[in-house]
Structures are given as C-alpha cells and as structure tokens.
Amino acid sequence: MRMTVIGTGYVGVVHAATLADLGHEVLGADIDEERISALAAGIPPVYEPGLRELLQRTVASGRLRFTTDMARAARFAPVHFVCVGTPQLPGSKSADLRSVEAVVDALAPHLAPGDLIVGKSTVPVGTAARLAERLRRTAPGAGIAWNPEFLREGFAVRDSASPERIVVGVASGHDEAVLREVYAPMLRDGVPFFRTDPNTAELVKVASNSFLATKISFINAMAEVCDAAGADVLTLAEAVGADPRIGPRFLQPGLGFGGSCFPKDIRGFMARAEELGVGSAVAFLQEVDDINTRQRTRTVELARGLVGGAFDGTNVAVLGAAFKPDSDDVRDSPALAVSRAIRHEGARVRVHDPEALDNARGLAPELQYTLDVPKACEEADLVLHLTPWPEYQAIDPALLAAQVRRPTVVDARHALDAAMWRRAGWSLHAPGRPQPEE
Numbered sequence: 206m207r208m209t210v211i212g213t214g215y216v217g218v219v220h221a222a223t224l225a226d227l228g229h230e231v232l233g234a235d236i237d238e239e240r241i242s243a244l245a246a247g248i249p250p251v252y253e254p255g256l257r258e259l260l261q262r263t264v265a266s267g268r269l270r271f272t273t274d275m276a277r278a279a280r281f282a283p284v285h286f287v288c289v290g291t292p293q294l295p296g297s298k299s300a301d302l303r304s305v306e307a308v309v310d311a312l313a314p315h316l317a318p319g320d321l322i323v324g325k326s327t328v329p330v331g332t333a334a335r336l337a338e339r340l341r342r343t344a345p346g347a348g349i350a351w352n353p354e355f356l357r358e359g360f361a362v363r364d365s366a367s368p369e370r371i372v373v374g375v376a377s378g379h380d381e382a383v384l385r386e387v388y389a390p391m392l393r394d395g396v397p398f399f400r401t402d403p404n405t406a407e408l409v410k411v412a413s414n415s416f417l418a419t420k421i422s423f424i425n426a427m428a429e430v431c432d433a434a435g436a437d438v439l440t441l442a443e444a445v446g447a448d449p450r451i452g453p454r455f456l457q458p459g460l461g462f463g464g465s466c467f468p469k470d471i472r473g474f475m476a477r478a479e480e481l482g483v484g485s486a487v488a489f490l491q492e493v494d495d496i497n498t499r500q501r502t503r504t505v506e507l508a509r510g511l512v513g514g515a516f517d518g519t520n521v522a523v524l525g526a527a528f529k530p531d532s533d534d535v536r537d538s539p540a541l542a543v544s545r546a547i548r549h550e551g552a553r554v555r556v557h558d559p560e561a562l563d564n565a566r567g568l569a570p571e572l573q574y575t576l577d578v579p580k581a582c583e584e585a586d587l588v589l590h591l592t593p594w595p596e597y598q599a600i601d602p603a604l605l606a607a608q609v610r611r612p613t614v615v616d617a618r619h620a621l622d623a624a625m626w627r628r629a630g631w632s633l634h635a636p637g638r639p640q641p642e643e
C-alpha cells in the first residue's frame with residue numbers, strides 16, 4: 206500500500222520507517238529541508254535506539270523515500286499520516302494547532318475523493334471534526350480520521366513495531382477498512398484494535414497521558430510526605446504497586462515528568478475542558494502539574510542546602526540533560542530546568558549527557574557541557590544525578606570521589622546504588638528517603 210507520513214520528528218520518522226518495514230511504500234515529507242536531505246541519506250534527525258538501523262534498512266529497500274514537496278506528497282498516495290508538532294501556545298495552556306492546519310490546507314487542493322488524512326499528532330478533542338468541516342469545502346469527498354500515537358521516546362522503535370493497542374477514530378466503514386489494511390500485519394499478530402469516533406480517539410490519547418502524569422505526581426506527593434514523616438518512598442512505591450489494581454509501573458518517584466508531551470498535554474486538556482464548560486472535571490490536573498513543578502524546586506532547595514545555603518562561587522556537576530534516558534530530547538527537561546535555576550543563582554554548572562548535549566547547548570547556552578563524567582565532576586562541591594542513564598549506574602564512586610572537592614551527591618532519580626556510594630565515602634541524598642546517620 207502507498208502512504209505518506211507528514212512531519213518527520215520523533216513520531217513521524219519512526220512511524221514512516223515502521224510502515225515501510227511492514228512492506229508499505231512510504232513517502233516522508235517535512236518542511237525542514239536539511240532534515241529531509243539527511244533522512245534521504247539514512248541519517249536520523251533524533252537519537253532513538255535502533256532507529257538508525259531501521260531507517261537505513263528501509264531507505265535501502267527503496268520502500269522509504271523523502272520529500273519537501275507537499276503537492277508531490279498529496280498525489281503520491283491515498284493515505285496521509287500527519288505527525289507534526291502540537292506544542293503549547295506561548296502564554297496559554299492550549300495546544301498550537303497551526304502546523305496540523307497547515308498540513309491539511311497544503312494537502313487539500315491535491316486530494317481526490319476517497320483519500321484519507323489520518324492525524325497522529327496529539328490534539329484537543331473536536332479537532333478532527335473541525336478539520337472535516339474544513340475539508341468538506343476544500344477537498345470534497347476526502348476523509349479525516351484520528352489514530353493517536355502512544356510510543357515512548359527511548360523505546361519508540363519497539364513501541365511502534367509492537368504497539369499495546371491501535372486506536373482509530375473514524376467517520377466511516379471505508380476509513381476503518383483503510384486503517385485495518387495499513388496495520389494488517391500487526392492485527393494478525395493480535396494487537397488490540399479499537400474502532401471509535403474521532404472525538405473519543407482524541408480523548409483516549411489525552412486521557413492516557415493525564416492518567417500516567419497523575420500516577421507520577423501521586424508518588425512524588427507521597428515522597429514529600431515521606432520526607433516529612435521519615436518514611437521511605439521507594440519501599441512505599443513497591444508495596445503500593447504490588448497491588449495489581451494499582452501496578453508498579455509509573456510509580457517511580459524523583460524529579461517528575463518532563464518532555465514534549467505530558468506537561469503540554471495535561472495543560473492542553475485543562476484548556477479544552479474549560480472551553481467545553483467542564484473545566485472542573487479535570488481541575489485536579491492543575492495539582493498534578495504543580496506537584497510536578499515542585500519536584501524541581503525541591504531539588505534546587507535540597508542542593509542549595511547542601512552547598513551551605515547559597516550557590517555563589519560553587520561548582521555543581523550535573524549528570525544528565527535529556528528529559529529521560531535513551532533520548533536526546535531536552536524539551537521541558539527537568540534536569541535542564543534544575544541546572545538552569547542553579548546557574549541562575551550563581552553556581553558554575555557543568556553538565557554531562559551521552560546524547561543530548563547538542564540540543565541542550567541550543568536551549569541553555571549558559572551552562573558548560575562535557576562528554577566526560579570525571580571532567581564534569583572536577584572540583585565539584587556537589588554532584589546532581591538528574592537523568593538516570595544506565596551508564597551512571599556503572600560509575601565507580603570511589604574513582605569519582607577523587608575528582609570532586611566534596612563527595613556529596615543528590616540522586617534525584619533513585620537509580621544509584623546508595624549503599625555503594627556511601628561506602629565509597631559519599632554523602633548521598635535522595636528525596637523521599639530517610640538520610641542515614643553520618
């Protein structure tokens with residue numbers, strides 16, 4: 206089957222390559238010319254485990270090609286997946302839908318009756334219905350469906366090839382049949398398929414992200430209570446999560462959630478619910494957001510206390526810049542937010558990350574960066590472990606102790622072996638966990 210994927214960022218490039226790997230003939234389109242030339246040469250625009258190999262394999266097969274010509278894309282196939290960004294509008298909680306609308310408007314004049322636009326971008330409920338209305342005027346007979354994406358960064362290739370479910374919001378049996386054909390190999394493998402109306406499909410996406418964000422903020426709220434009560438949030442999370450009705454996943458306390466989706470999706474949901482007159486139904490998401498932001502502030506406060514009450518003249522080493530490990534994405538990264546706040550208060554901050562330094566440099570040029578962990582920690586008064594890359598768990602704390610001015614570490618992600626670090630002479634602090642007598 207022929208299809209296009211419009212927008213070749215974290216979602217689009219993985220989706221396009223996955224579809225080509227399923228055997229489809231795929232044309233990826235983007236307005237970013239540099240990105241498209243690199244993709245055509247098999248060079249991925251983002252770091253994602255397994256993506257380079259998948260991209261090179263599918264480009265070499267001839268089933269995956271790229272273009273910046275939207276008219277060519279429109280005429281290439283009868284099915285068009287839209288994977289462009291829907292960031293938070295500056296100064297507002299709402300999602301910015303201009304890229305989605307631009308794509309629909311660019312495709313419309315070239316569509317034939319029966320052609321189908323399939324949105325994968327995360328949008329406020331009602332978007333597909335509004336765009337369908339627009340298409341009725343600009344491309345009579347063309348359809349629009351919504352097929353939200355649930356992949357996680359760091360696992361994007363795996364999640365895309367083996368999704369936990371496929372949700373399609375469609376307006377007709379024809380549109381459902383088209384999407385069943387696209388995903389036929391996955392359906393044969395037993396992936397659950399939910400056919401619904403477009404409004405419900407759009408809501409499934411934001412409801413899922415809201416639930417996951419709520420789970421994270423819940424456990425971080427418990428960490429705050431643990432700190433006050435002298436209890437241990439890691440044991441609490443394990444014991445609470447052992448109830449199968451609750452489950453252990455997404456109960457990892459620490460610095461809270463970041464990235465390009467959870468924060469903007471819960472805010473966009475609140476804004477849309479307000480418009481629909483049901484703001485109070487999801488008002489709890491404001492608390493979820495506030496608890497999340499507070500974890501960053503709490504980490505800065507803990508760090509400030511550990512360097513004697515003020516950052517002026519101190520050296521702080523930061524392990525991790527990406528919003529999560531196995532990603533180079535620094536959009537709304539909690540690690541960078543904490544680093545910047547500390548730098549703003551006068552510390553010299555040196556950041557290590559194995560993959561995200563280029564992106565971090567672009568966003569926070571005031572920080573210093575290095576690809577070498579010992580160098581990041583040289584003469585440090587404090588080490589902050591903010592993104593749990595597996596390689597940080599392999600650090601020899603005894604060797605690192607020789608680099609620093611004071612062997613004090615904050616493990617904001619609960620990923621270091623606390624006993625080993627303490628044995629190596631470190632004072633290790635982990636929010637939500639009792640501090641042993643030193």
Ligand SMILES: NC(=O)C1=CN([C@@H]2O[C@H](COP(=O)(O)OP(=O)(O)OC[C@H]3O[C@@H](n4cnc5c(N)ncnc54)[C@H](O)[C@@H]3O)[C@@H](O)[C@H]2O)C=CC1
Binds near residue numbers: 304308
């Ligand atoms: N990043 C993630 O893990 C996930 C993201 N999503 C949703 O998917 C959507 C895309 O997210 P990302 O891939 O992270 O965004 P991104 O920012 O990485 O990529 C967006 C791409 O769209 C291109 N673009 C923008 N306007 C365009 C236009 N008019 N025509 C053609 N291309 C255009 C950009 O140049 C860029 O390459 C968002 O709605 C997001 O909420 C959903 C699930 C997971």
Ligand SMILES: O=C(O)[C@H]1O[C@H](OP(=O)(O)OP(=O)(O)OC[C@H]2O[C@@H](n3ccc(=O)[nH]c3=O)[C@H](O)[C@@H]2O)[C@H](O)[C@@H](O)[C@@H]1O
Binds near residue numbers: 358417465
């Ligand atoms: O809509 C999206 O963009 C995607 O958002 C999340 O995926 P992602 O943001 O890539 O990564 P997650 O693994 O969900 O982590 C998000 C943030 O929460 C934090 N987190 C996660 C889990 C946890 O227990 N605790 C915790 O603090 C992570 O460190 C990270 O900053 C969802 O998991 C995906 O299903 C969804 O498709």
